[in-house]
Amino acid sequence: MSANRQKTFAAAAALAYVEDGMTLGLGSGSTAEIFVRLLGERIKDGLRIQAVATSNQTAELAQEVGVPLIDVDHVNHISVTVDGADEVDGHFQLIKGGGGCLLREKIIAHASDLMIVVIDESKLVSRLGRFALPVEVDRFGFSITAKQIYDVLRACGIAKPDVQLRRKGDGLEPFVTDGGHYILDCACGAIPDAAMVDYRLKALPGVVEHGLFIGLARVVIVGEDTEARVLEL
Ligand SMILES: O=C(CO)[C@H](O)[C@H](O)COP(=O)(O)O
Known part of the structure; x- marks a missing residue:
């Protein structure tokens, strides 16, 4: 069954957490984009919410489908953020940043009362690290x-970590985030202690942020072939 169908079940189930009057955080990536499109349909039917976007791409989509955006620096309170993930383990620890939006995603998730993660089944893992960990770094001295x-x-x-500068599709130019930074993709194989990696990476001056999201998600919605499974901490 297609991952896209599973993502749609997950994104649709997240709508159950949205209430009139809320300020929402809108994640990035294909699953979050499905959520934004579904949200746009609800707004056409009369739902009243406002939202902050975690990437320029999501902001453009939100405008296209009629989701009202508010400037992030004019937000007092974010009720719920709905975002995708590249990996989720049994403790709701995540790897994010496959789309390069991890800094803004983490800022918004951290500021939200509730972070809901919407994924297809392939993202569930017993241990993080199969997906290369994205680390956002300042361009100065990135080597x-x-x-x-x-x-x-x-x-x-x-x-045997393998740390590679992310490049754009053409392979020539480095990929640059919305915030103007580089991404170093770190193939780890498996991460034995994600909390230790989190702590030690944050201590490096050139690291702006990394894609380990620990202690942030409290709801994970897993899209399956015929329905969504809601997991709550
Ligand atoms: O972290 C992200 C972007 O920075 C995405 O949420 C993550 O890459 C998952 O994307 P998708 O829903 O397309 O599989």
Whole structure:
């Protein structure tokens, strides 16, 4: 069955958490985009909400489908954020950033009363690390930072980390985030202690943010072939 169908079940189930008058955080990526489109339909039917977007791409889509956006610096309170993920483990720890939006996604998730993650079944893992961990870094001295990240990952028990600068589709130019930073994709294989990696990466001066989301998600909605399964912490 298609991942797209599963993503649609998950995104549709997240609408049950949306109430009139809320300010929502809108995640990024294909599953979050399905949610934004469904939200746009609800708004046409009379739902009244406002939203902040976690990427320029999501902001453009929200405008296209009629979801009212508010400037992030004019937001007092975010009730619910709905976002996708690249991996989710049994403790609701996530790897995010496959789309390169992890910094804004983490800022908004952290500021929200509730983060809901919407995924297809393929994203559930017993241990994080099969998906390369994205780390957003300042462009200045990124090669130095890459070496430091390698050393941190080794010190965290990852035997052979592979740290690669993310490039655009053409493979020539580095990928640049909405915030103007580079992404280093760190293939780890498996991450034995995600909390330690989180702590030690954040201590590096060149690291702006990384894609480990720990202690943020409280609801995970897994799209399956015929329905969505709602997991709550
Ligand atoms: O973290 C993200 C973007 O930075 C996305 O949420 C993540 O990559 C999942 O995307 P998709 O729903 O397309 O599989």
